[in-house]
Amino acid sequence: MVYKMNESIIVIQAEATSPNRTNVVFWSHDRGTAKLRMKLVRKNGIPQSLPEGTTVPIRLMFKSATAEGGYGKHDYLATVEDPVNGIVSIVLEDNILGYVGTVEGSVYIDFPNDRSLDTAGRFTFYIKRSPIDDSTPELEDYYFNGFSQTIDKIEKILADGKQEIDQKIAESETQIEAKLKDTNDKITKANQDVATLNTNIDKANDRIDQTNQQIGDLGKLKKMYSNSIDFGDYDYSGNPNLFLNPTFSDLSSDAKINTPVQSFVTDNGESFTVDLTAVTGERIFYINNLPTLLKSTSYTYSIEAKADIDLPNGIRVRPVYIDENSKTQYVFPTIIPNMTTSYKRYSYTHTNLPLGYLNSNFHSLQFYFPADVPRTKITIKYNIKTEKGTEATPYQPNLLDEPYCLGKAPLGENIADPKVKFPISSSSEVIYSKKALEDFVLGETYTVTIGATKPASQTIRVYLAQKQFSDFKPVEGLVDTWVATVSITQLGENAKGVYLFQTPNTSLGSCTIKWLKIEKGDTRTPNISQFKYFGEGLKDSNNPNDYSWDITPEYTEKGLNDSVSLTEPQSVDGTKNFLETPLVNGKNVLVEEKPLPYEAWHSTGTEQTGISNKARLIIGPVATTIGAKLNRSMKENPLTWNSGNWQATANRDCTLLVEGLVRYQFGGSTAGQYGYITFYKDDAQTSSIGFAGGVGINETALQWKHGLHFSRIFALKKGEYFNITFETQDGKKLDFSQINTLHIMEIES
Structure with missing residues (x-):
């Protein structure tokens, strides 16, 4: 790697001295190549050795009209290049190269034995604008690049503390066991009778509490939220569907880029037909961008199909992925091992998806018709299902996916910066570094959700308020959606700070953040502006037809704002809202069953x-x-x-x-x-x-x-x-x- 580099001598002494004017000039175009190297020496000129575990913080300060106190601060943890001779270095991040003027630096040493010192070494250098640069990198008033090293120190402290605690627990357990044995030897039959009596009293109290809870719950309506109430007459008694809700436009000739299928595949509304009589040789197409599934889990795939003639060897319908060598690999041979002339629902259960599938960014359902399949017509319905478990249950649409986005909690307010433009793509360790709309609060829990893609080797990590972090985990049943929950137990200097990192930093790759949502609490809600409908029911059910549905006040208010004048006199027709609309077989009696066609x-x-x-x-x-x-x-x-x-x-x-x-x-x-x-x-x-x-x-x-x-x-x-x-x-x-x-x-x- 080519660096523009300067080496300065930093003398550790008690006497105050003027800053070392290095006369170094870095330019705004020196991105990733502006390197400051320092040799730490004692007053007598002997190099200051840096034992293992020592960190060297370096603070860079510059004038800023927007920063508190009039000075912006960027903190670095230096890389120790030569611990024996006390040589350390930092590479300037792009976010300081937008500054034009003098930068003052100061060097500190934190030893592993909790001792630290200010070297009193102060130095200055300059940053100027490169003539080639039309735009200036974003200048941040505060920045800290030392998360990885800080976490290493924290993890070591935690490990040492855990070892000491385990030892104390072991000693205490030995003493307690001895006392318990002595006490148990003295227990009499009377004590046992008392214990039995107390147990019976507890059981009676539990039954009373349970009855009181049930009586109290009778008056509380359960709620559900959705962006569509076209739930159909499906059987919702089975497992939720984790497949997407496909239409003909989702069929693709290519496994990576959605490309329309050829004319031998035609749409029938609720199904599509593959006319093999119109073609020769093998044929293949896909449904791409399948929702995420989890490791170490059993999933059952099911699909409904028929052919014009019996096909004893079936066709190849199976989940596939693109591996690291850009080759298509299938998970198992087929869901449909044979086929008849009548519609039948076929299923296949697979346990423990391969690591290659879980790590790939390309997941598809492949429809493969080998050349030896008889030339006939095959019809396949869109009611495809993937569900957790080893049994196929009745089909239902994926209610997590569009157009439903169904949930049991109202939408959480997104406190991420709304002015940030997405998508953001980066191959750097720091992918996102912005401020939330408000300070993060001690004791509060926050849920962070992103739409993102990343290399298989990388994990995306979120830091809130600089101190707390959590790794993103995939959301089952949704495409490229990841969630992390962070509890705030301490605050850093930037209480609004939101940082997304990729880790490990030894295998950095291209990551893309499509959107970001930060909400209070430990519940993830969809990344949408509002729910259109809410449902109320007497029991907590996963069947949306057990609820009575109405338009949400927020959606109604938006419609009124779009159609009613706020300045001119105007009459507006209204209807009474009957909250407890009667239900018959799970369907509304007084409310229309579904919206009219447009x-x-x-x-x-x-x-x-x-x-x-x-x-x-x-x-x-x-x-x-x-x-x-x-x-x-x-x-x-x-x-x-x-x-x-x-x-x-x-x-x-x-x-x-x-x-x-x-x-x-x-x-x-x-x-x-x-x-x-x-x-x-x-x-x-x-x-x-x-x-x-x-x-x-x-x-x-x-x-x-x-x-x-x-x-x-x-x-x-x-x-x-x-x-x-x-x-x-x-x-x-x-x-x-x-x-x-x-x-x-x-x-x-």
């Missing part, structure tokens, strides 16, 4: 002048919806429109009716002899949904207007685009065009 009417769009072939028409704002008309809950809009309202993206699979009326005005020789409306599902306007309406004239007129009705029913996959396009002859244009009315309705089978 349906909206739009008002007049923007007038566009001088538009030519392939121009996208601009829609108007929503005038009303079917939910507003009927005062019913309605599904969210499946289309997300861009800021210009001329193109939308499907945020889920859907089938739509789109119809409306558009005005065209043609004028003179610049106008074409026809104008069409065509729907497209891509940004390049090469993939047509189809013709939706048109108008034409036999010869060029001076000026003519037309009101054109357009209409079409079509399906969109999640991620596909939708735009309403004007088409005419190349080189011709309209005087103006405007969408007068627009109706969009989702059609459900």
Whole structure:
């Protein structure tokens, strides 16, 4: 490694001296290469030896208008390069290179026998801006790089203390056992009778307490929270589902990057069909990004499928992963060893997932059809399940995953810095170093959750308030989600400090933090802005159909803020909230069973002048919806429109009716002899949904207007685009065009 290095002599003495002006200049572009080396000597010039366990803290100070006292402080634990000759060094972190000016340093020594000294060695150096640097690294008022060394010392102290405590306990146990034996020899039958009587009294008291608790619980409603109440008629008596909730868009030709499957695989809504009669040779595709599973655990995989003919050798459906050599490895041969012409649910139990699977960042369910599989059609349902245990229980969706994010606790407030932009990728030991919105409090417990990827060799560790730390563990049933719980027992100088490190520092790799949530308490809640619904029930159940569901006040308030004027007089319709809605077979009697399909009417769009072939028409704002008309809950809009309202993206699979009326005005020789409306599902306007309406004239007129009705029913996959396009002859244009009315309705089978 190449370093820009300086070596200074630090003399240990009692006399005060002026700082050693080293005349060293480091530049802002010296990232990771600015090294300060110091030789510690006594007053007589003899090197100061540094016995094992000695640490050498070095404090760097610089002027800062935002820091307390007007000076920023960066603390380092120096690397001991030569303990015999007292040579130590530090490499400046990037976060101080944003400073321009004089930096003053001071050197201290902490010996392993709890003695310490201030060397009185003071030195100065300069930092200047490199001409090549357009931006300045972020300058922090306080920084400490010595967590790893501090933890080593703490662990040694704990180990020594544990040994001493174990010895004292052993001595005490010997004495206690001798006294107990002497006492037991003196116990009489009367004592035994008294003990028996006391036991009977305790049992009676326990039964009374239990009865009182049950009586008290009768008046307490149990709560559950979710972002969707489309729970279906599934049997929720079995184990929770740890597989994701797949759709056709989740099928991929590649195990690393989601790539659409080829045309021999088609979607049927609740299932997909693989037509092997249309292809030759082997075929393979995947469902990627499977949720995390845990080590030393038994899991049962189940899937429902059928074929047009009996397949005695089945097909290969199995979990796979990409190993460290970029090769695909399977965990076990297949879930489906044979297949019949009727739907059947197949299952396979596997215990102790291989280490390679647990350490890989690429987990998929592979669908492999060898060349020797007979050419037939195979249909597989999306109701795939992974569950903990050795038995397959009835299917239910993964309620931890989207769109549910289900939980039994209200959302915890995220006190992480909201101004930090994610994702953050880093190969350094320090991945994240910021401040929380408030001080961490002694005695409190905090739960930290991240969305992250990391190398298999690395562990991500969180420090709060500089002193307390915990290692992140995977969250079972979610993708790339990790959680750590930290109890605050002491505070460092930076009581708001939040630091994410990767460890060990001998095998650093690329880590990416996608998001961060810090909340008070020991319960993890989803990383979402709000729950849309809450449920209440008389018993603590994992079956969401045992609860009566309503819209959360927070979601209602947001809807009102978005639709009700805060400055103009306005009337707002309201409905009474019947808290204890009756249930029959777990279903609401007085509340609609599920939201209505999305349906909206739009008002007049923007007038566009001088538009030519392939121009996208601009829609108007929503005038009303079917939910507003009927005062019913309605599904969210499946289309997300861009800021210009001329193109939308499907945020889920859907089938739509789109119809409306558009005005065209043609004028003179610049106008074409026809104008069409065509729907497209891509940004390049090469993939047509189809013709939706048109108008034409036999010869060029001076000026003519037309009101054109357009209409079409079509399906969109999640991620596909939708735009309403004007088409005419190349080189011709309209005087103006405007969408007068627009109706969009989702059609459900």
